[in-house]
Amino acid sequence: MATLHDVAKRAGVSTATVSKVLSNTPYFTDTTRDKVMAAVEELGYTPNLAARALSSGKSHIIAVVFPYVFEAIFEDPLVLRILEGIESESRERGYNLLLSTPRLTKDNADPHYQQLIASGYVDGVIALDNLPSISALEPAHKRKIPAVAIGYHETDYCVRSDxxxxxxxxxxxxxxxxxxxxxxxxxxxxxxxxxxxxxxxxxxxxxxxxxxxxxxxxxxxxxxxxxxxxxxxxxxxxxxxxxxxxxxxxxxxxxxxxxxxxxxxxxxxxxxxxxxxxxxxxxxxxxxxxxxxxQAPELGRAAAKMLFDILDGHKPERVEMPTHLIVRESAAAPR
Amino acid sequence: MATLHDVAKRAGVSTATVSKVLSNTPYFTDTTRDKVMAAVEELGYTPNLAARALSSGKSHIIAVVFPYVFEAIFEDPLVLRILEGIESESRERGYNLLLSTPRLTKDNADPHYQQLIASGYVDGVIALDNLPSISALEPAHKRKIPAVAIGYHETDYCVRSDxxxxxxxxxxxxxxxxxxxxxxxxxxxxxxxxxxxxxxxxxxxxxxxxxxxxxxxxxxxxxxxxxxxxxxxxxxxxxxxxxxxxxxxxxxxxxxxxxxxxxxxxxxxxxxxxxxxxxxxxxxxxxxxxxxxxQAPELGRAAAKMLFDILDGHKPERVEMPTHLIVRESAAAPR
DNA sequence: ATTGGCACGTTAAGCGTTTAACTATAGAAT
DNA sequence: ATTCTATAGTTAAACGCTTAACGTGCCAAT
CATH class of the missing domain: 3.40.50.2300 (Response regulator)
Structure with missing residues (x-):
């Protein structure tokens, strides 16, 4: 795999230059830019995300947390629709989704989940958080990771259906x-x-x-x-x-x-x-x-938007999505 | 956030020692092990996964690829069930799931997807690969990333329903x-x-x-x-x-x-x-x-198992899951 | 007494980026 | 002619971890 170094050598510039050109920092001649781009192209260079994450402290990954509780999360079609909303918003922002389905219990110790949140691997968390007994976001709060809840848990940032x-x-x-x-x-x-x-x-x-x-x-x-x-x-x-x-x-x-x-x-x-x-x-x-x-997809989309707002340094307001009565045929006037 | 360094200092040993103790390398006195563990505990240390990935070349993340094609992937309940199988197997192995839903087209250029696969961020790929027009795994193959297909695409490793x-x-x-x-x-x-x-x-x-x-x-x-x-x-x-x-x-x-x-x-x-x-x-x-x-969950599970087999250096055989006729009431003898 | 080998640790060199701090050049302003 | 400023690019130090290579005792075997 080609590295920044290889590209720099080929383009006859320093690695810093390549990095800056790629991240669109100002102050570069077109010549330099072209040289770098050409080298990138020729070598088929793709940045190593792990290195980037380590160095910059941003992984461009957000964790989507669907707690695995008494109800089988994988059987609920709503889950998939919410995921759809989150996905479409994240994709536009260039973020990847890491799916986590922790087994939450009263003492809140799914070690894997804890470790994931604390590992510096995710820039933020979106969680389905609707169980009174336990909050899925507690580990995120403890580690000061930006987080938004979909549900009613008392937290700074949340999105819910009305x-x-x-x-x-x-x-x-x-x-x-x-x-x-x-x-x-x-x-x-x-x-x-x-x-x-x-x-x-x-x-x-x-x-x-x-x-x-x-x-x-x-x-x-x-x-x-x-x-x-x-x-x-x-x-x-x-x-x-x-x-x-x-x-x-x-x-x-x-x-x-x-x-x-x-x-x-x-x-x-x-x-x-x-x-x-x-x-x-x-x-x-x-x-x-x-x-x-x-409106599950919109709920997911709103949650993602909110998270990105937080990552951008804003303090978004709580969102409440309206519900819609869908009138079909199972209800009618009584005899 | 506490780092390896902090732990090492606190335990009075070198970072290498801490690293090795944590990864269960042999040859350590119980005293050392205890000192290290105590320090880890006291500092609430969690390894930084990005650093680990960069250094070791293994991210412990696998990409789950559900190509977004003409049919809305988020509306198909089977998708969720397959995901369930993949998840349960991966969780046991300590792997995380990165969800990717690339927009595949004939010229196969969802840049985000390409970049993700080539970025060194994922150790392997599992993809729903059933469209004759295009294979979702082509980028993975090009980059020599271990990959298994769920479907009929001609590839070394695949899992399919019969x-x-x-x-x-x-x-x-x-x-x-x-x-x-x-x-x-x-x-x-x-x-x-x-x-x-x-x-x-x-x-x-x-x-x-x-x-x-x-x-x-x-x-x-x-x-x-x-x-x-x-x-x-x-x-x-x-x-x-x-x-x-x-x-x-x-x-x-x-x-x-x-x-x-x-x-x-x-x-x-x-x-x-x-x-x-x-x-x-x-x-x-x-x-x-x-x-x-x-048997969608089993299909997912089999795919995950196969991927881990590959990662372990084996060469698993193709898997074909049997189907089951579920007899209910919509079919009966003709009049 | 010497050798060898094993157990237990340490040193230090990466892994591939980003980025603060710095240098160099050229033109504008004094 | 000198100084200043803006632009263009470089150097090198992180980021936090893994791991090959290298000590250093200690004990058993010769």
Whole structure:
């Protein structure tokens, strides 16, 4: 592999000159520039990034952290969409993405992850940070590495989806159809900050509509399809008066639809169902699911933008992405 | 940040000693080892990976390359599953993953990608390499970087799913139900190597069953749901005798089901439908889709294992992962 | 008593960049 | 003629680590 040295020798200048020409420092004659460029071309020179990182202290790598927790991160389509947003922004800025999926536990010691963050290998960190029990960004903060969180962890820089409005829109939609007896399928609130906020939104909409939130029947699942199925069974047998089910993610909503049909009922004419996330499958199941789109790619893009802002020395403001109600066919007026 | 130097000073030894103790080189008294470890602990020392990479020539980073082509890579759930396999294997080996999604074109010049590969930053490359028009691994080969392909590109090291068998199993399944008039929904063969192989498998099964493959009605889509819908309309109106549709991916199969219902027919009692990929949605659509599972995580894992084998100086054999027919409810005996 | 070999450490030379500090030249200003 | 300034380029010292080569005791074997 050709080095700076080789290029310098070939071009008949010093290594410093080559380096400066390549990094576009001013004060060079066109002749010198051309000589250097020609040598670079002839030797097929590519700078060694490790050396550059060591010397300059900038690796041009940012770590994308998807904590590997109880929920399999690799099964969630949203993850990929967020990644897409981060990628597209980073690529424009000439940054590379290092993917890390640490196994976070209460005592927060995934040594590999710790070491990666502290190693000087990454210029910044973007993390999905939504678990109340633990923050993925703690190692970054400890080492003063620029970091942005996607989620609700209290930190200087973060990007989040407006889960409150999402929950609110969902219930408002059902109420607008005339539903009053609405069941909720959620997950235990401690597991996920965003869930807490979605439920607050639901509560706000309930208050607004004169529905007693605390009296609304509720069953918790674990985000999986099967759990939505099961929760629906419990809910509908114990509360036959229900005309609608509000599910806090699409997979559980699909489980709900499945169970409703098993019970010989129809969606939406007997029971309306709404979900959350707008995963690809939501549009193609039968009936197509009314749900909330959280604009995952934009979320990722905003996080990346924010990180670059920080790296540029600015102090960006917190970003909250609006959610969009996607009206399809799984919710309608009650009989 | 503490450096080797600081640790050495604190422990009262030379930097070389510290380095060797940390890398577990033999020949050290327990006293020395303890002194060094204590100093490391006290200073919270973490090796600087850039320096290590520069000095040793090994970055402990491997590039995962998902070429960004006509099909949006970020929408394909399989990608995430493959990534999962690569990740789990790499994490065990202490390697980090650098994600690259180069925009490959005929003249193969995504400068960023080229530069990344040639930069000495990555010890090896794993790429999704399935496009006849261009190989994502060409830059790696040029620079003699260890590389493994996931796909059919002719290269020394590769891992692939047994698409031939997948296609074969699918048609065999339909034939076993007694279907003879079967339509094919595919994509233009030039777009994807694996499609070619799936179709060869279909042909083999057709031959075996005494069906004239070349006479089987066929329509091509673009992997998307809408295209499956459209292809189905064409196929069923031109060939009303068809009793089954073999689709080369699940999304087109879902489009097919949609269209069949729109035409007032039932799946599977009027028309059987089978897909390919076993995406998560396949299990939850109605009716649940009979399809082929290609074990994406295992594919990724195998690719990573192979790369590490190469890095260890071995010459691993090509790997072909078996496919599994997942029987659900979208295919049944014809009326 | 000498030799040899092993165990335990150290010295110092890189690895390929960046960059502060410096030199040199030429033209402009005094 | 002298000084100053801006431009053009060089020198050499980092950056933090690995590793080949080289001591230096110490003990067993001759």
């Amino acid at each position: 889960d409150f409005s999402g929950g609110q829109q969902l219930l408002q939609h059902l109420v607008a159809f005339g539903h009053r007896d609405i069941g909720i399928i959620a997950v235990p609130e401690e597991t996920h900050f965003s869930i807490t906020h979605r439920l607050r939104g639901v509560r706000a909409a309930a208050d607004e509509a004169g529905i007693d939130y605390d009296a609304m029947p509720r069953a918790d699942g674990d985000f999986g399809i099967a759990s939505g199925d099961k929760a629906t069974k419990t809910l509908l047998t114990e509360h036959p008066e229900l005309t609608a089910l509000l599910c806090l993610n699409d997979r559980m909503a699909m489980g709900a639809i499945q169970q409703i049909r098993n019970m010989g009922l129809d969606v939406p004419s007997d029971i309306s169902v709404v979900g959350y996330d707008d995963i690809p499958a939501a549009a193609i199941v039968a009936p197509p699911l009314t749900t909330i789109n959280q | 698409d031939f068998s997948g296609g074969q199993q699918l048609l065999q399944h339909l034939v076993a139900f007694g279907h003879r008039d079967i339509g094919i929904i595919a994509v233009p063969e030039e777009t994807h190597f694996s499609i070619t192989h799936r179709l060869r498998g279909v042909r083999a099964a057709a031959d075996e069953a005494g069906i004239d493959y070349d006479a089987m009605p066929r329509a091509d889509g673009d992997f998307g749901i809408a295209s499956g819908d459209k292809a189905t309309k064409t196929l069923l109106t031109e060939h009303p005798e068809l009793t089954a549709l073999l689709c080369l991916n699940d999304r087109m199969a879902m489009g097919a089901i949609q269209q069949i219902r729109n035409m007032g027919l039932d799946v599977p009692s009027d028309i059987s439908v089978v897909g390919y990929d076993d995406i998560p949605a396949a299990a939850i659509v109605a009716p649940p889709l009979t399809t082929i599972n290609q």
